[in-house]
Amino acid sequence: MSLDEFSFNAENGSNRERMRRKNYDYDTQVFKSKNLEVERRRREKLSTRILLLRSLVPIITMQQPLELHLMNKATIVEDAITYIETQQNIVQSLSYELHEMEATSEEIKPKKEEIDAAEEMNKLGIVQATKIDGNKLWVKMIIEKKRGRFKKLMEAMDNIGIELIDTNVTTLKKAYLVTTFMQVTLGKIGIFVMDIVWGN
Amino acid sequence: MHEQTGCFDPNTMGESVPFLKDNFPQTLPPSPIVVGNTTNSNNNSLEQNLRLSVEELSYNHYYPQHQEDHVSTYVSGVTATSIEIPHPQHLGLNMGNSYINNNNNMDNHLVQEVIDAYPYQLSTWDPATVQELQDIAYANHTEQQQQQQQNEQQFQQIETQNCSQSYNNPSSILDPPYPSPDLLNLLHMPRCSASSLLTNPSICLTNPTQNTPNFQNPMAFLGDLTIGSENTSASSVLYDPLFHLNLPPQPPALRELFQSLPRGYSLPTNSRNGSLFAGGDEMEGDGSQLDMGVLEFNRVTPSVGKGRGGKATKHFATEKQRREQLNGKYKILRNLIPSPTKIDRASVVGDAIDYIRELIRTVNELKLLVEKKRYAKERYKRPKTEEDAAESCNIKPFGDPDGGIRTSWLQRKSKDSEVDVRIIDDDVTIKLFQRKKINCLLFVSKVLDELQLELHHVAGGHVGEYCSFLFNSKIMEGSSVYASAIANRVIDVLDSQYTAAVPHTNSY
Numbered sequence: 284m285s286l287d288e289f290s291f292n293a294e295n296g297s298n299r300e301r302m303r304r305k306n307y308d309y310d311t312q313v314f315k316s317k318n319l320e321v322e323r324r325r326r327e328k329l330s331t332r333i334l335l336l337r338s339l340v341p342i343i344t345m346q347q348p349l350e351l352h353l354m355n356k357a358t359i360v361e362d363a364i365t366y367i368e369t370q371q372n373i374v375q376s377l378s379y380e381l382h383e384m385e386a387t388s389e390e391i392k393p394k395k396e397e398i399d400a401a402e403e404m405n406k407l408g409i410v411q412a413t414k415i416d417g418n419k420l421w422v423k424m425i426i427e428k429k430r431g432r433f434k435k436l437m438e439a440m441d442n443i444g445i446e447l448i449d450t451n452v453t454t455l456k457k458a459y460l461v462t463t464f465m466q467v468t469l470g471k472i473g474i475f476v477m478d479i480v481w482g483n
Numbered sequence: 484m485h486e487q488t489g490c491f492d493p494n495t496m497g498e499s500v501p502f503l504k505d506n507f508p509q510t511l512p513p514s515p516i517v518v519g520n521t522t523n524s525n526n527n528s529l530e531q532n533l534r535l536s537v538e539e540l541s542y543n544h545y546y547p548q549h550q551e552d553h554v555s556t557y558v559s560g561v562t563a564t565s566i567e568i569p570h571p572q573h574l575g576l577n578m579g580n581s582y583i584n585n586n587n588n589m590d591n592h593l594v595q596e597v598i599d600a601y602p603y604q605l606s607t608w609d610p611a612t613v614q615e616l617q618d619i620a621y622a623n624h625t626e627q628q629q630q631q632q633q634n635e636q637q638f639q640q641i642e643t644q645n646c647s648q649s650y651n652n653p654s655s656i657l658d659p660p661y662p663s664p665d666l667l668n669l670l671h672m673p674r675c676s677a678s679s680l681l682t683n684p685s686i687c688l689t690n691p692t693q694n695t696p697n698f699q700n701p702m703a704f705l706g707d708l709t710i711g712s713e714n715t716s717a718s719s720v721l722y723d724p725l726f727h728l729n730l731p732p733q734p735p736a737l738r739e740l741f742q743s744l745p746r747g748y749s750l751p752t753n754s755r756n757g758s759l760f761a762g763g764d765e766m767e768g769d770g771s772q773l774d775m776g777v778l779e780f781n782r783v784t785p786s787v788g789k790g791r792g793g794k795a796t797k798h799f800a801t802e803k804q805r806r807e808q809l810n811g812k813y814k815i816l817r818n819l820i821p822s823p824t825k826i827d828r829a830s831v832v833g834d835a836i837d838y839i840r841e842l843i844r845t846v847n848e849l850k851l852l853v854e855k856k857r858y859a860k861e862r863y864k865r866p867k868t869e870e871d872a873a874e875s876c877n878i879k880p881f882g883d884p885d886g887g888i889r890t891s892w893l894q895r896k897s898k899d900s901e902v903d904v905r906i907i908d909d910d911v912t913i914k915l916f917q918r919k920k921i922n923c924l925l926f927v928s929k930v931l932d933e934l935q936l937e938l939h940h941v942a943g944g945h946v947g948e949y950c951s952f953l954f955n956s957k958i959m960e961g962s963s964v965y966a967s968a969i970a971n972r973v974i975d976v977l978d979s980q981y982t983a984a985v986p987h988t989n990s991y
Binding site: 378431 | 805808809812813815816819828829832833835836838839840842843845846849850852853856857922924925928929931932937938939940941942943944945952965967968
């Protein structure tokens with residue numbers, strides 16, 4: 284009888300493992316239940332994800348048409364690989380086409396540049412600074428909203444050597460509200476900081 | 484196209500007269516399919532310069548080929564081979580991106596051909612001499628493949644060069660004469676399904692008939708087929724002596740006879756080195772004999788699973804090869820994902836699922852952007868040429884409706900930083916998370932200016948060794964930024980600044 288079971292289990296690898304666990308079952312049940320549950324959970328996790336992967340990929344190739352193994356793991360992974368490669372190629376071609384169209388549509392940009400130039404107005408913002416703990420400042424600024432304004436502010440801060448610990452920027456129609464908690468690393472005086480920021 | 488189909492028919496009639504006698508009434512239905520292909524090719528020729536329209540038409544090709552697959556189940560193998568020949572012409576006309584899609588359709592088509600032809604073989608009695616010739620040709624495949632293993636790397640480099648050429652110079656593919664697109668198509672074909680057992684021999688069917696002037700080209704394709712052939716050669720060596728002993732003389736066991744005879748003759752031909760050229764001539768000359776070889780190859784594989792003499796070695800060899808193939812595929816899949824999390828299989832499959840969803844969203848986003856660009860061109864009242872009119876006709880049915888809102892979501896990770904980009908219509912939300920203190924706010928604001936994003940809201944700061952920021956910005960009119968460009972740009976800047984900051988810290 285055991286020989287028949289062995290020959291039957293030889294065809295399926297997973298059943299062979301269960302055969303071994305039944306052997307362990309006679310010795311210690313704790314080992315059997317623990318390992319069995321963990322292994323079962325792992326297999327279930329992998330199989331559910333493979334099913335989900337199969338549902339996402341529209342490509343289906345039948346590796347052995349006579350036996351129709353649609354759910355073979357190797358074919359599922361292979362189809363996923365081919366599908367990812369095709370999608371990546373599509374993304375590349377579309378982005379290349381966008382760049383071409385953008386190059387041909389350079390005429391749009393100078394119009395906007397003219398508009399930006401027309402709107403240049405010299406407005407100075409509001410700056411409030413509060414000194415905290417000798418080396419740190421809490422600064423509140425209201426500055427006019429322009430395209431490169433925030434970048435210039437950040438560059439100025441970086442040149443001075445200020446480290447921004449917390450930053451919050453809010454935008455209304457034509458203005459930035461910048462509140463920062465900063466730390467002056469090079470020991471400069473707060474007044475100089477205010478002057479530089481104000482000058483920006 | 485018509486000329487080639489006309490030239491091919493008398494060869495098939497000459498080679499397989501008994502098949503035509505049995506299948507004569509079924510030859511009439513596939514003729515409208517050929518006509519349909521000609522109309523599709525005319526559409527392609529009109530719009531060769533337009534890349535998106537060709538891709539959308541490739542989806543058109545996808546659906547009628549489904550119909551062809553359905554029809555081919557009722558058509559005999561001989562007529563199916565005649566249908567397959569015009570397909571490379573379509574592949575030549577399509578661009579590089581559509582190669583893989585059409586090749587997958589080709590693979591499905593070829594596999595179904597095998598299904599159709601299988602029952603006809605059982606019904607007819609084949610002479611032993613034909614099988615001998617097929618075995619010699621098939622064995623020569625294996626010998627040539629073994630010799631070509633050393634040259635695989637060179638051919639792979641050639642493939643990569645061809646791929647790059649196809650993208651950089653799309654017009655150059657169409658300008659040169661006809662045979663060069665076939666080379667590109669055939670180079671792509673084995674890469675898609677290199678490890679599938681059945682499609683490898685079936686791909687050999689088309690190669691020698693099309694590449695008869697170039698002798699070196701089939702050698703290149705044979706080099707790619709080593710993976711599939713090694714399995715067959717190993718199995719043939721293991722099983723041959725047993726089937727000699729177990730040959731049943733009774734006629735009802737026809738399948739076993741078909742399985743046993745070719746293996747008996749494969750052994751002496753493997754030892755011979757001089758038979759390569761003879762096999763090559765037979766490959767180029769006769770297409771139907773290779774069909775027979777494919778069918779016999781199909782019969783070999785079911786016997787592998789069955790338990791017969793020599794269980795341990797047989798099972799061990801095939802099981803080990805199967806595991807190696809599966810591990811290789813998981814490695815390839817893991818290399819394709821831009822930011823993998825862990826190495827185990829469940830994580831790899833999960834990351835693949837997320838990445839596929841991301842790719843689908845990205846493709847939809849880019850298509851919307853392309854449509855908006857064209858609409859913007861029309862809005863500026865440029866003179867409309869015929870091509871523009873054709874574009875507008877073709878784009879509308881495939882594009883999303885006008886009310887569709889653009890949405891996209893990406894995540895990217897590198898060693899020390901994470902970026903999450905979300906786009907809804909023209910609002911962009913960027914979440915940034917980075918270890919180590921670098922003035923992130925400065926560099927990210929520079930990137931936003933480069934990408935023409937209008938800053939609306941920033942929040943964030945340093946927490947311990949980490950810094951975290953949230954940016955809300957708006958896409959300016961006329962710019963064509965998309966989520967993957969933003970994410971890649973931001974993460975490149977952060978990584979480059981991090982590498983630049985390392986010597987800076989050393990100076991302290």
